[in-house]
Every structure is written in C-alpha cells, then in structure tokens.
Amino acid sequence: xxxxxxxxxxxxxxxxxxxxxxxxxxxxxxxxxxxxxxxxxxxxxxxxxxxxxxxxxxxxxxxxxxxxxxxxxxxxxxxxxxxxxxxxxxxxxxxxxxxxxxxxxxxxxxxxxxxxxxxxxxxxxxxxxxxxxxxxxxxxxxxxxxxxxxxxxxxxxxxxxxxxxxxxxxxxxxxxxxxxxxxxxxxxxxxxxxxxxxxxxxxxxxxxxxxxxxxxxxxxxxxxxxxxxxxxxxxxxxxxxxxxxxxxxxxxxxxxxxxxxxxxxxxxxxxxxxxxxxxxxxxxxxxxxxxxxxxxxxxxxxxxxxxxxxxxxxxxxxxxxxxxxxxxxxxxxxxxxxxxxxxxxxxxxxxxxxxxxxxxxxxxxxxxxxxxxxxxxxxxxxxxxxxxxxxxxxxxxxxxxxxxxxxxxxxxxxxxxxxxxxxxxxxxxxxxxxxxxxxxxxxxxxxxxxxxxxxxxxxxxxxxxxxxxxxxxxxxxxxxxxxxxxxxxxxxxxxxxxxxxxxxxxxxxxxxx
Amino acid sequence: xxxxxxxxxxxxxxxxxxxxxxxxxxxxxxxxxxxxxxxxxxxxxxxxxxxxxxxxxxxxxxxxxxxxxxxxxxxxxxxxxxxxxxxxxxxxxxxxxxxxxxxxxxxxxxxxxxxxxxxxxxxxxxxxxxxxxxxxxxxxxxxxxxxxxxxxxxxxxxxxxxxxxxxxxxxxxxxxxxxxxxxxxxxxxxxxxxxxxxxxxxxxxxxxxxxxxxxxxxxxxxxxxxxxxxxxxxxxxxxxxxxxxxxxxxxxxxxxxxxxxxxxxxxxxxxxxxxxxxxxxxxxxxxxxxxxxxxxxxxxxx
Numbered sequence: 066x067x068x069x070x071x072x073x074x075x076x077x078x079x080x081x082x083x084x085x086x087x088x089x090x091x092x093x094x095x096x097x098x099x100x101x102x103x104x105x106x107x108x109x110x111x112x113x114x115x116x117x118x119x120x121x122x123x124x125x126x127x128x129x130x131x132x133x134x135x136x137x138x139x140x141x142x143x144x145x146x147x148x149x150x151x152x153x154x155x156x157x158x159x160x161x162x163x164x165x166x167x168x169x170x171x172x173x174x175x176x177x178x179x180x181x182x183x184x185x186x187x188x189x190x191x192x193x194x195x196x197x198x199x200x201x202x203x204x205x206x207x208x209x210x211x212x213x214x215x216x217x218x219x220x221x222x223x224x225x226x227x228x229x230x231x232x233x234x235x236x237x238x239x240x241x242x243x244x245x246x247x248x249x250x251x252x253x254x255x256x257x258x259x260x261x262x263x264x265x266x267x268x269x270x271x272x273x274x275x276x277x278x279x280x281x282x283x284x285x286x287x288x289x290x291x292x293x294x295x296x297x298x299x300x301x302x303x304x305x306x307x308x309x310x311x312x313x314x315x316x317x318x319x320x321x322x323x324x325x326x327x328x329x330x331x332x333x334x335x336x337x338x339x340x341x342x343x344x345x346x347x348x349x350x351x352x353x354x355x356x357x358x359x360x361x362x363x364x365x366x367x368x369x370x371x372x373x374x375x376x377x378x379x380x381x382x383x384x385x386x387x388x389x390x391x392x393x394x395x396x397x398x399x400x401x402x403x404x405x406x407x408x409x410x411x412x413x414x415x416x417x418x419x420x421x422x423x424x425x426x427x428x429x430x431x432x433x434x435x436x437x438x439x440x441x442x443x444x445x446x447x448x449x450x451x452x453x454x455x456x457x458x459x460x461x462x463x464x465x466x467x468x469x470x471x472x473x474x475x476x477x478x479x480x481x482x483x484x485x486x487x488x489x490x491x492x493x494x495x496x497x498x499x500x501x502x503x504x505x506x507x508x509x510x511x512x513x514x515x516x517x518x519x520x521x522x523x524x525x526x527x528x529x530x531x532x533x534x535x536x537x538x539x540x541x542x543x544x545x546x547x548x549x550x551x552x553x554x555x556x557x558x559x560x561x562x563x564x565x566x567x568x569x570x571x572x573x574x575x576x577x578x
Numbered sequence: 579x580x581x582x583x584x585x586x587x588x589x590x591x592x593x594x595x596x597x598x599x600x601x602x603x604x605x606x607x608x609x610x611x612x613x614x615x616x617x618x619x620x621x622x623x624x625x626x627x628x629x630x631x632x633x634x635x636x637x638x639x640x641x642x643x644x645x646x647x648x649x650x651x652x653x654x655x656x657x658x659x660x661x662x663x664x665x666x667x668x669x670x671x672x673x674x675x676x677x678x679x680x681x682x683x684x685x686x687x688x689x690x691x692x693x694x695x696x697x698x699x700x701x702x703x704x705x706x707x708x709x710x711x712x713x714x715x716x717x718x719x720x721x722x723x724x725x726x727x728x729x730x731x732x733x734x735x736x737x738x739x740x741x742x743x744x745x746x747x748x749x750x751x752x753x754x755x756x757x758x759x760x761x762x763x764x765x766x767x768x769x770x771x772x773x774x775x776x777x778x779x780x781x782x783x784x785x786x787x788x789x790x791x792x793x794x795x796x797x798x799x800x801x802x803x804x805x806x807x808x809x810x811x812x813x814x815x816x817x818x819x820x821x822x823x824x825x826x827x828x829x830x831x832x833x834x835x836x837x838x839x840x841x842x843x844x845x846x847x848x849x850x851x852x853x854x855x856x857x858x859x860x861x862x863x864x865x866x867x868x869x870x871x872x873x874x875x876x877x878x879x880x
Contacts, residue, residue: 117703258677403695406693412832417832420826420827420829423830424822424826474827478819489811514784522722523770525718527773530770533717535710
C-alpha cells in the first residue's frame with residue numbers, strides 16, 4: 066500500500082492539480098474571464114427573489130367544455146339523433162339521446178372527429194363519456210385534461226418569460242416544476258411586488274360594444290369610474306391581435322395612455338366594427354373589468370389606437386407591458402415566495418466564511434496536536450480536499466447556498482475521519498508489528514473497507530437529500546456529497562502518498578504517531 | 579495505549595436510559611407535537627432590521643394589530659434591531675398580505691425599516707414539503723437498512739436500525755421538548771445525522787465482525803467490549819473534530835444556521851453514544867457469535 070509507481074504518482078497529482086485549478090477560477094475578475102466557470106451564489110447569499118407559481122386550469126376546462134356545445138349539437142342534428150335535457154355543467158355536458166349506441170360510435174370515430182379529436186401522443190380521445198340509461202355525460206378524459214394543462218403551462222412559461230424579460234431584471238431563471246408549477250428566480254431583486262403584480266394578471270384584453278339596454282346577449286359590467294354598462298358578449302377583437310403597445314401621454318389632457326397597433330387581421334376586424342358602429346360606445350375590457358368605454362367618432366382603419374383610462378403613468382407602463390407580452394391562458398397563483406435582501410446575503414456570506422475559517426483552524430490545530438507530523442499530512446490533505454471540493458463545484462457550476470457552506474464546514478470536520486481511521490489502525494498494528502512499513506501497509510489495507518463503508522452511508526444520505534430537498538437544502542446535499550468523494554480521494558491517494566514518503570525514508574527507528 | 583473500559587457491564591444501565599429517553603421523546607412528539615416553521619405549516623415570515631433602537635417587540639406587534647392577522651409571533655433575532663415576524667397561514671394564501679404588512683410597519687414604526695427577508699409558503703406547498711421531508715427520511719432509513727443488509731448479517735441490520743431510530747427520535751424529541759422550530763434545514767440535519775450515526779455504527783460493527791473471527795473464544799459481550807475499546811479513540815477524535823466544526827457554525831454561522839447546527843450537535847452526540855450503547859448491545863441480545871458469520875459465507879467479508 067505504500068509503493069507508488071511513478072505513473073501512479075503523476076496521475077494522482079495531475080488529477081489533483083486539474084480539479085484544484087478550477088477552484089482558482091473563482092478568484093477571477095468579473096470583467097476578464099479566462100474560463101467562464103465559477104460557483105454560483107444561491108439567492109440566500111446574493112439576495113434576490115424566488116417565486117413558485119401555480120397554474121389553475123379549471124377555468125380553462127370550463128371554457129373548453131363550453132366550446133364543445135355547438136359542434137356537439139351540430140353533430141347530433143346532422144346524424145338525426147334526437148336529444149333533450151341538454152345541460153352544461155362546470156366540467157361536463159349531459160343530455161338524453163334516442164340512440165346512445167349510434168352516438169357513441171360517432172363520438173369515438175377517429176377520422177376527422179371535430180367534436181372529440183384523437184390525440185395521437187396519448188393514444189386517447191380528448192373527451193370521454195359515461196352512460197346511464199339514455200343519459201350521456203361528457204367530460205374531458207384524463208389525457209384531454211393533461212393536454213389542456215400542459216399546453217396552458219407551456220404557454221404560461223412563455224408569457225412569464227416575456228413579462229420578466231420586459232421588466233429587465235438580470236439573469237432570471239424560469240423553469241417548469243412538476244405538472245402545474247413554474248419556478249422563477251430573480252437574483253438581485255429586492256422587492257418582488259411589481260413582478261408579482263404583473264404575473265398575477267392574466268391580461269386578457271378584448272373590445273366589445275356597449276349596448277343601450279340589457280337586451281339578450283349582454284352582461285352588466287361596472288367600469289373603473291363606477292359607470293354601469295350593458296356590454297355585448299360578442300368579442301369584436303381580442304388582445305391576441307395586438308402586436309405592439311407603448312405607454313404615452315395624451316397631449317390634451319396630459320393623462321397617461323397606452324397606444325397599440327394591431328396585426329393585419331386585427332386591423333381588418335377593428336376597421337369593419339368601427340365603421341359599422343359609428344356613434345356607439347366601445348368597451349375596452351381587461352380581465353373582465355371595463356378600463357374605458359369611449360364613443361366611436363369615426364371608423365378606425367389604420368390598425369392602431371389609444372386606450373385612455375383612469376391610470377397613473379406606472380400603471381400605463383405596466384398595462385402596455387402586459388399587452389405586449391400577451392395574455393396568460395389562465396390565472397397564476399404565487400404558492401411560495403422567498404426574498405432575501407442583498408445585505409442579509411452579504412451578512413450570511415460573512416458569517417459563513419468566518420465560521421468556516423474558525424472551524425477549519427480548530428480542526429487543523431487539533432489534528433496537529435494529536436498526530437504531529439502525520440497530523441500535518443492530514444491537514445495538508447484537508448486543504449487539498451477543500452480546494453478540490455470547490456474545484457468540483459466550479460466544474461459543475463453548482464449553486465452555493467448558506468446550508469451549502471455549512472456542508473463544507475461539516476466536511477472539514479468529517480473528512481479527517483478517514484485519516485483518523487487509518488492512523489488509529491496503524492497505531493494498533495505498530496504495537497504488534499516490528500516493521501514500520503509493514504504496519505503502515507496493513508493499517509491502510511485493513512482500514513480501507515471501514516473507510517468505504519463509513520463514507521458510503523453518509524453519501525447515501527446526501528444523495529437522498531439531493532433528490533428530495535429543495536433550494537438551499539439541495540446546496541447542502543451537493544457540498545456534503547462531493548465532499549465525501551474528494552475526502553476519499555485525498556485520504557486514499559494524497560495522504561497515503563505523503564505518508565509513504567515519510568515512512569519509506571525512515572526505514573528504522575520509531576514513528577511518532 | 580488502548581483503553582480497557584468495561585462497556586458491556588454498563589449496557590443494561592445505558593439501555594434503561596435509552597428506553598426512558600426514547601419513550602419521553604415519543605410522548606412529547608405525540609402529545610406536545612412539533613413546532614413547525616412556515617416551511618411545513620404555511621404562513622409568512624418577515625425578518626426586518628430597524629435603524630432605531632426605540633423599536634421593540636410590542637411596538638411591532640401593536641402596529642400590526644389593525645390588520646387582523648390572527649396569530650402573529652414577533653421576536654428579536656440575533657443582533658439588536660433585528661426582528662422576526664411570523665404570521666400564521668390564513669385559509670387564503672397570505673401573499674397578498676405582504677405588501678400591506680410592509681406598508682403598515684413602514685408607516686407606524688418611527689424608524690427606517692429594512693426588510694431583510696420575506697418568505698411566504700402557501701398551504702399546498704407546505705404540506706408537500708412536509709410530505710417530501712418525511713419520505714426523504716424514511717427512504718434514507720430504508721437505504722441504510724439495505725446497505726447494512728448486503729454488507730452484514732441481519733442481526734447487524736437490526737442493531738443499526740434500532741440505533742438510527744434511537745438517534746432520530748431522541749433528536750426530534752428534544753426539539754419537541756424545547757419547542758424549537760422544525761423547518762427544512764432540520765430535515766437536512768436529521769438526514770445527516772442518519773448518515774453520521776450509521777457511519778459511527780459501521781466502524782464499530784466492522785471491528786466486531788473482524789474480532790469475532792479473530793478471537794473465536796470470546797463471547798459477544800467480550801468481543802463488543804474489545805472492539806469498542808479498540809475503536810474508541812477514533813470514535814472520540816472524529817466526534818470531536820465534527821463537533822468543533824459544528825460548534826463553530828452554531829456560534830459564528832448566523833441566526834439562520836442555528837437550528838440546523840444545534841440539531842446536528844445533538845445528533846452527533848446521541849449518534850456516538852448509540853453506536854456504543856445501543857448498536858452493540860443489540861448484537862449481544864441476538865447472541866451473535868463467529869458461528870453467525872459462518873452461516874453467511876456469501877456476505878462480503880474483508
């Protein structure tokens with residue numbers, strides 16, 4: 066165990082130097098990066114905001130099931146199936162039919178099925194039905210719901226990204242988390258309220274005509290200034306047709322406004338509707354609330370317009386941003402939020418580093434006192450271990466968190482265990498063994514299994530913690546896990562080699578262990 | 579130089595102590611329960627720093643009264659001027675309350691307020707976090723059991739698992755007795771304790787197995803005694819260096835790491851104790867001998 070071939074020594078030190086080299090990269094100047102790799106600081110250390118958003122696809126499901134009503138009735142009529150008792154529920158449609166078998170056949174046809182399309186990816190239809198006697202209940206199938214959810218989630222992520230990019234925070238992270246959630250990390254952000262406000266609005270914009278009386282097909286909406294209006298349910302044009310929106314100031318009233326321009330289709334629709342309805346009022350509705358309801362003075366065919374309302378310039382800016390980025394398919398809820406101010410982050414780094422230095426110093430002094438020259442070896446390998454640990458973190462571009470720093474300190478305390486196990490074993494062997502070299506050899510060999518056993522158990526705990534932990538705790542699992550690997554390397558290669566240098570040069574006499 | 583302490587004669591007394599501590603812990607956990615932090619209970623946490631020493635706990639509490647927040651917990655946190663406010667979860671998500679609370683504090687307290695940390699965990703997320711924490715701990719116990727089962731004989735698996743439960747339950751029990759907050763970092767601590775305690779147990783078990791084969795005439799009590807004594811200086815040195823590192827985190831690492839490092843310190847002490855006084859006696863209970871090892875030739879024996 067103490068004989069190293071030249072090639073072995075070279076490989077061991079090359080690995081050590083290679084990995085340690087990366088730890089130095091963290092000292093690089095921000096402006097002149099030699100190799101663009103470094104350990105990232107977690108939000109708890111650099112300050113910033115973490116938001117976990119959840120989509121709620123229920124309103125979407127309701128909307129989609131309602132959109133099935135017309136094609137479904139058409140299908141029934143075209144095929145001469147009599148139906149009665151048609152009911153629209155939150156999540157299902159139900160009706161009685163004269164010929165359930167015939168209907169079922171049509172309902173589950175795979176060719177050109179407009180009512181109930183077949184989803185190839187899932188090998189399933191979008192809708193499913195339940196029969197009780199002659200009553201048929203139609204609802205979305207498991208995969209139909211999944212489909213709605215997934216496309217809503219994808220779209221939401223896209224819109225969230227656009228809105229956050231538009232606000233202009235630095236290096237945001239936007240990721241899908243599970244089936245319903247979006248994780249947003251905003252480093253450096255001190256107060257997430259504005260972002261939360263922006264993400265909390267679906268920003269579904271539409272233009273609808275105001276009617277004089279409460280005739281059929283209208284609903285009562287109250288405008289921002291408290292006016293009660295009968296607004297037609299028919300949507301002339303929605304925010305989907307918007308291509309650009311900017312905040313402005315009205316020259317005459319000095320009030321903030323939002324100007325917008327429309328795509329070709331939108332411009333056509335808008336032009337036709339305004340030409341036909343000169344003199345009537347047009348309600349501009351955002352998320353079910355009337356922002357304003359100006360009178361149409363003349364046809365607007367240019368494809369651009371101005372929204373004026375009772376808002377501040379900040380609100381106009383945000384509205385323009387929301388309109389530019391498009392509407393969220395469904396409302397988002399902030400289900401978890403963590404914000405750390407930059408000064409707390411700095412304090413955490415400071416106290417983390419101080420406790421690391423102190424813990425490190427205590428362990429080093431203790432080992433030196435306990436094992437003298439071999440303590441020195443243990444300490445040298447401990448330092449090597451730390452630089453390698455940071456090197457691996459750099460290579461992986463891992464995120465260092467406050468618990469992560471705790472993991473490093475804990476590694477310092479536990480890393481000496483491998484060397485202690487070996488040294489203690491050698492001590493025992495020295496009692497019965499005459500040859501020092503032989504004692505060291507046996508000591509290393511016998512301790513090997515124990516060292517491995519002991520470290521694998523901690524590694525198991527670290528891996529499970531990594532798999533189940535979230536955020537900062539994951540950072541702890543990373544440093545603890547990598548620390549174990551570098552510890553094994555440094556104890557079994559570096560320390561063993563250094564030990565061999567001493568022992569082999571001291572063929573006779575005593576070893577002070 | 580090796581010590582010759584008669585551990586096995588003290589096994590019985592130690593086991594009584596362990597059983598009593600364990601039972602007390604279970605009772606406290608069951609009847610008093612744990613003081614869950616917002617990670618697991620949901621709710622809002624605000625850490626603030628006031629530049630003015632006139633601000634105090636009761637002033638902060640009274641300035642929040644008008645908001646009708648229900649159960650509000652305000653306490654000093656570390657340095658003077660630093661306060662921690664915890665607001666319990668409402669049926670509705672709290673996150674709309676945060677701007678209101680901030681505004682109220684800014685207006686009513688006669689000081690410059692710096693909000694250093696704001697956390698809000700909704701009810702859905704908190705129950706998931708608790709669930710995944712429990713899964714993680716159970717899974718790690720199962721993984722340890724599996725590892726020991728392939729490396730040792732079943733009597734050793736039972737011994738190490740008994741020791742693990744002993745350590746985890748007593749550590750959590752002490753948190754219940756002292757009403758210390760249990761949050762995500764405590765789960766991390768408990769998992770690390772599981773790893774550490776196992777590590778310590780394995781070292782002694784390895785030696786017991788080796789000695790059973792080496793000194794076939796000794797009974798398990800004598801073998802345990804010998805093995806514990808042989809590994810004692812390692813046990814003490816490693817626990818000491820680990821404790822040195824942990825105490826350094828506890829004292830200097832700031833308020834956020836206090837709970838974590840305290841749990842770890844408890845765990846290391848209890849884990850070290852249990853390897854000697856819980857894990858080894860279990861082998862004695864099963865009357866493990868070198869014959870037990872022979873029956874399991876397929877096990878990897880070094």
